[in-house]
Every structure is written in C-alpha cells, then in structure tokens.
Amino acid sequence: MxxxxxxxxxxxEGATSAPTTPNDRPADxxxxxxxxxxxxAAGLSPRVADQVAAFxxxxxxxxxxxxxxxxxxxxxxxxxxxxxxxxxxxxxxxxVVAEVLHGEPLSFQTRAAQDxxxxxxxxxxxxxxxxxxxxxxxxxxxxxxxHPYAVTTNGGHLLVDGVTCPDWARHVADxxxxxxxxxxxxxxxxxxxxxxxxxxxxxxxxxxxxLVIERGQVPVGYVPDxxxxxxxxxxxxxxQGRKVYxxxxxxxxxxxxxxxxxxxxxxxxxxxxxxxxxxxxLSSAVRGVRPAHGELHETDWRAPxxxxxxxxxxxxxxxxVARLLADVLSASGDGTRLETRPPARA
Ligand SMILES: [Mg+2]
Numbered sequence: 001m002x003x004x005x006x007x008x009x010x011x012x013e014g015a016t017s018a019p020t021t022p023n024d025r026p027a028d029x030x031x032x033x034x035x036x037x038x039x040x041a042a043g044l045s046p047r048v049a050d051q052v053a054a055f056x057x058x059x060x061x062x063x064x065x066x067x068x069x070x071x072x073x074x075x076x077x078x079x080x081x082x083x084x085x086x087x088x089x090x091x092x093x094x095x096v097v098a099e100v101l102h103g104e105p106l107s108f109q110t111r112a113a114q115d116x117x118x119x120x121x122x123x124x125x126x127x128x129x130x131x132x133x134x135x136x137x138x139x140x141x142x143x144x145x146x147h148p149y150a151v152t153t154n155g156g157h158l159l160v161d162g163v164t165c166p167d168w169a170r171h172v173a174d175x176x177x178x179x180x181x182x183x184x185x186x187x188x189x190x191x192x193x194x195x196x197x198x199x200x201x202x203x204x205x206x207x208x209x210x211l212v213i214e215r216g217q218v219p220v221g222y223v224p225d226x227x228x229x230x231x232x233x234x235x236x237x238x239x240q241g242r243k244v245y246x247x248x249x250x251x252x253x254x255x256x257x258x259x260x261x262x263x264x265x266x267x268x269x270x271x272x273x274x275x276x277x278x279x280x281x282l283s284s285a286v287r288g289v290r291p292a293h294g295e296l297h298e299t300d301w302r303a304p305x306x307x308x309x310x311x312x313x314x315x316x317x318x319x320x321v322a323r324l325l326a327d328v329l330s331a332s333g334d335g336t337r338l339e340t341r342p343p344a345r346a
Contacts, residue, residue, distance in 0.1 A: 031056040031330055038329040042119040048112045055323045060331025061286070063267025068120060068324055069129040069151070069257040069281060071273035072140060073240070074294050076117070076128075076317055077107040082241065084293060084313020093315070099139045109142070113318040118143035120325045125264050127151060129253045131238075131245065131277055133204045134164070149264070154247050154277055155256040156207040168259060172251065176207065179234030179248035185209055188229065189246065192222075199242075208247040215242055238276040240295060247277060254284040270327055272320045282306050289323045291316035 121144025274294030
C-alpha cells in the first residue's frame, strides 16, 4: 500500500493537555473510570494508571484481539541524543535500558512506558515494526519479548518467534523485483561516500541502503535531489536522525503487518511511528499515534485518525504507550473481555 500523507491545518500546536486532534474524543466519565480500573487491575501504579485513563475513549477498539504495530526508534525507544528531556536533571523520569551495544547502554525508555508496554503486550498482539535489520532488532529489550511476531527491515522480514518466515521472504523477493535493483541505488550513494559529511554507507539485509551522515553538514538540496532520483526508480527516501534511508517503495511495514493481522485473525490494528516510512503504516491502521517530534512532525504529517502526542522525546514515547493502552482498555468493559493468552501462531 502506498497511502499518501494527509495534510490538514495545524491546530493549537504545543498544547499541554489532550486531546490534540479533532478525532481525539475525550473519554466520558464511565470510560475513564473503566480504563482506570482495568489499568489498576493489570498492576499499574495509581499514577501510571491515571496517565492511561486520561486517554480513555468512549469508543474503544472493536473485534477480536487487537494488533498493535509499533515502530521502535524514536517511537518506543530513544538514544541518549533523542531523549529530548526538558526538565531539570533532578526531575528526570526513571529510565530503563532498552538496548545495549558493545557493552554500553544505547537506547532507553521510561520505566512508566515499560510498565505500560508490559500490560499492552498482555492484552494485545504487540508487533515491533521497525526499519532495523534483524541483527539490530535482536538487541532490543522491551516487554513481551520474545514477541510472537516482529517486522524488521521495513517489512522485509517477518519474524515468527524470532525466526524469519520463509514464505514472507519469497513474497518480498517478488515485490522487490518491481523496483530498481539495490546495486543501482548503492552505486548512486557511493558517489558521495567520501564526502566529509558522510560517515558510513550501509546495506541492510540486502534489501535497502542508507547513509550515516553528519547532520547539519549535508549540502542543501542533496536530500530533495536524492528523493527525486529515487522516485524515478521506485524507491523512497527517509531521513531519520543521522541516517538517510533509501528503501524500495514496495518494501513496506504495513504489508507485513497486514500479514500478521491475517495470521492472527486480529481485531482492530493500531499503529505508532515517527518517520515517513511509518506514514503508510499509520494510514492503514484503524487508529494511530505519532510523537510530536521526528520526520512526520517536521513535515506536519497528519491524518484524521492519527493522534499527535502533547509531549516530545522519550516522554512522547511514554505518552504513545499510554494512548495505545487506553485504546485497548477502553474496549475491555470490566476487564472480562481481555484475552491475555498469546495469539495462535499461523
Ligand atoms: Mg522511528
């Protein structure tokens, strides 16, 4: 699916309290009370349960066990450079390490986000949905692990209990044949490989490629020119932090998530993400949420069914989990409808 971004006029940006989007209907009293009770029953602290209940909706998800597809970087987990904390150090939230590289902590989430995510993984099929390669994904430590399903390499790999699904790999190979070959794009990027603003040129799982750059030193016009060059070849460009991704347009997170939804006979699909590569995932979901930072925020990407967090950085990540959990718990009534068993594998 190649859904186009939907742009609507900016509302009161920078508001400090929900709701932030026209569809973001505040909960009525019973919905808030219901979600609060369910969050407390799930073991969340009163403070965190209150945070979830603040995003309760009168109308929750419908159908069977919901599927929640979540991007990782700058959506669920944050590098130290991406934390974006604005409070004095002595008021910073407790953080937990979500990734270790070479023995050093690399990515984090707040403890409250981790607590809420643990509940979310229990009441929904939580599908980590990332542009990371399989190797990069394997380093991530978030609740629900090992996740029964995960999408890596921007949809290139569907992991079932951590193992690549060969059927999906064959399907992706057919899809990739519709775009220009990887080698052609890599050769194009190689032209700038020795420029002082380029740190690395990488190929991900033999499916797409990216540059690691020095932000602020990239020549004006390079990314637009690259985007146009790629568009003529069936590829898309996304800038995320210090990486400039070139990805075949046929390689999408949403296609892999639809396959997981089919295999699990899922109810509503919810999604969260921050980059242009997440736009089609958010567009295809019944409901979505994006943070008030990142590529989508910088381009003011909006859709009627996608909420925008009031906070940014790692606190925005915490709010994303609160909103997703509230959506799921809003449908749970007195809690008896919650299915806490893991989904059946297909
Ligand atoms: Mg991201």
